[in-house]
Amino acid sequence: MGHGMKAAIALTVALCGTPAFAGWEPAKPVEIVVAAGAGGASDQMARMMQAAIQKNNLMKQPIVVSLKGGASGAEALMYMKSSEGDPNKVLIAYSLIYMLPLSAKIPFNWRELTPVSVVALDQFVLWDNSAGPKTVKEFVAAAKAASAPFKMGGTGSKREDHVLTVFLEQKTGAKFSYLPYKSGGEAATQLVGNHTESNVNNPSENLEVWRAGQVRPLCVFDKERISYTTKVTDTQSWADIPTCKEEGVDVQYLMLRAMFLPGKVTAEQQAFYVELFHKVTQTAEYKDYMEKQALKPIFLTGKDMVQFLEEDDAVNKSLMTEAGFVAK
Numbered sequence: 001m002g003h004g005m006k007a008a009i010a011l012t013v014a015l016c017g018t019p020a021f022a023g024w025e026p027a028k029p030v031e032i033v034v035a036a037g038a039g040g041a042s043d044q045m046a047r048m049m050q051a052a053i054q055k056n057n058l059m060k061q062p063i064v065v066s067l068k069g070g071a072s073g074a075e076a077l078m079y080m081k082s083s084e085g086d087p088n089k090v091l092i093a094y095s096l097i098y099m100l101p102l103s104a105k106i107p108f109n110w111r112e113l114t115p116v117s118v119v120a121l122d123q124f125v126l127w128d129n130s131a132g133p134k135t136v137k138e139f140v141a142a143a144k145a146a147s148a149p150f151k152m153g154g155t156g157s158k159r160e161d162h163v164l165t166v167f168l169e170q171k172t173g174a175k176f177s178y179l180p181y182k183s184g185g186e187a188a189t190q191l192v193g194n195h196t197e198s199n200v201n202n203p204s205e206n207l208e209v210w211r212a213g214q215v216r217p218l219c220v221f222d223k224e225r226i227s228y229t230t231k232v233t234d235t236q237s238w239a240d241i242p243t244c245k246e247e248g249v250d251v252q253y254l255m256l257r258a259m260f261l262p263g264k265v266t267a268e269q270q271a272f273y274v275e276l277f278h279k280v281t282q283t284a285e286y287k288d289y290m291e292k293q294a295l296k297p298i299f300l301t302g303k304d305m306v307q308f309l310e311e312d313d314a315v316n317k318s319l320m321t322e323a324g325f326v327a328k
């Protein structure tokens with residue numbers, strides 16, 4: 001999948017010359033819909049965007065964050081699908097838009113929505129409790145030697161965290177008991193409390209407990225290290241975390257963070273949000289958030305975004321099929 005992501009990142013466009021749209025703008029509060037529970041990476045990103053829009057006066061109407069994580073996120077997807085023509089709802093989407101329809105057979109296809117922009121790429125990290133093994137090699141050895149399978153916490157079932165757990169098993173020969181939680185925040189809490197041995201949370205979801213010395217990052221599931229070099233703890237930056245491939249476990253996965261409107265909105269309404277979220281990516285709040293949460297910056301819209309989504313959809317379908325998670 002490295003090739004697909006490389007191609008997608010090469011499509012990145014800087015819309016510095018984006019014109020101001022003097023036409024349509026929202027006449028009532030806008031809802032950012034989150035397909036997950038409180039405290040997870042999507043919730044955190046939505047609240048950063050809410051703050052950036054309000055603080056920088058990017059929109060006249062207020063913006064509210066609406067958590068619709070019911071049924072593993074299906075609530076949000078069906079809510080957006082049923083909101084055709086409503087330009088006051090914006091979904092902050094991630095790989096769920098590909099995975100959930102495959103695993104749960106819900107009647108949803110991301111092509112039914114209106115794409116606005118891809119605003120970031122999110123990485124995954126293998127974490128254990130700070131009292132646990134200090135390296136991937138030690139972690140795998142401990143998992144193999146354990147009398148019962150190590151408990152791996154994650155967000156939802158048959159989704160990114162679960163897929164990564166299956167591939168960890170395949171690559172290492174260790175066995176894990178996957179425990180699905182409502183959000184990455186809950187998965188982090190369970191790891192801190194030693195109710196699980198590990199998780200594969202996004203950087204943002206374990207940031208505070210890492211800073212507090214309660215968990216340890218073992219490796220990042222990407223072909224290259226995270227680029228940010230500012231120290232997060234007293235001794236480590238994100239860039240100090242080795243890739244899993246460096247540690248002998250060749251598993252790579254990146255997740256999109258993208259904005260969608262419901263289907264059947266007008267081109268003028270779509271253009272308003274393209275400009276709005278481009279402005280968001282230029283704010284200090286966004287740039288600070290990207291570094292602190294160790295996200296990869298990217299901005300795609302229009303045909304470039306659709307091409308990215310088609311490639312990413314194919315990658316995710318392949319991974320889900322290989323993991324045995326596609327509903328019959």
